[in-house]
Amino acid sequence: MDKKVLVAYQSKYGATRQYAAWIAEELGAELRERKNVKPSELGEYDCVVYGGGLYAGDVLGADLVAKVACKNMVLFTVGLADPAITDYSEILSKNFPQKMRKSLKVFHFRGSIDYKKLSLVHRIMMSVMKRMTVGRKKSEEWTEEEKLFVGTYGNQVDFTDRSSITPLVEYVCELTQKKALRDGDD
DSSP: OOSOEEEEEEOSSSHHHHHHHHHHHHHTOEEEEGGGOOGGGGGGSSEEEEEEEEETTEETTTHHHHTOOOTTEEEEEEESSOTTTOOOHHHHHHHSOHHHHHHOEEEEEEOEEEGGGSOHHHHHHHHHHHHHHHTTSOGGGOOHHHHHHHHHTTSEEEOOOGGGGHHHHHHHHHHHHHHHHHHHTO
């Protein structure tokens, strides 16, 4: 890819880093960890792809892109929930201003978890989340998402899937091709 594309990410346990590496490889893009990117640098790129893990309703590192005007911004999130049945609107509302959400293209991917490797804080958060979501309900009242959560709780699971990045990669390629065509008209 001859246009400048940055893939930036913030990952706690590695799944977001893995997706970011796959995306950067497919796009021939620059790959940088969130802590090594300044908001002022984002304008230097034709397209910025930002990935953040989902934790307690927050997108890790969202502050990098939430207040920066970047014409071609693509976001991907990584969490345990199945994107096919999960509503992310509340998370996106919490992390990004309404004006930005209107132009932000978002993709959601499934990650991985190994409860034995979680920090104490994250183990407690997961325990509290389990109690809050299903603790007072009968199992037959659980939603599909809650059933998936309980099914993975306390275990090591890996839902990462390289093929799931294809729509994002295709979208970025289309974006940068359109930009190249517009720039060629100048």
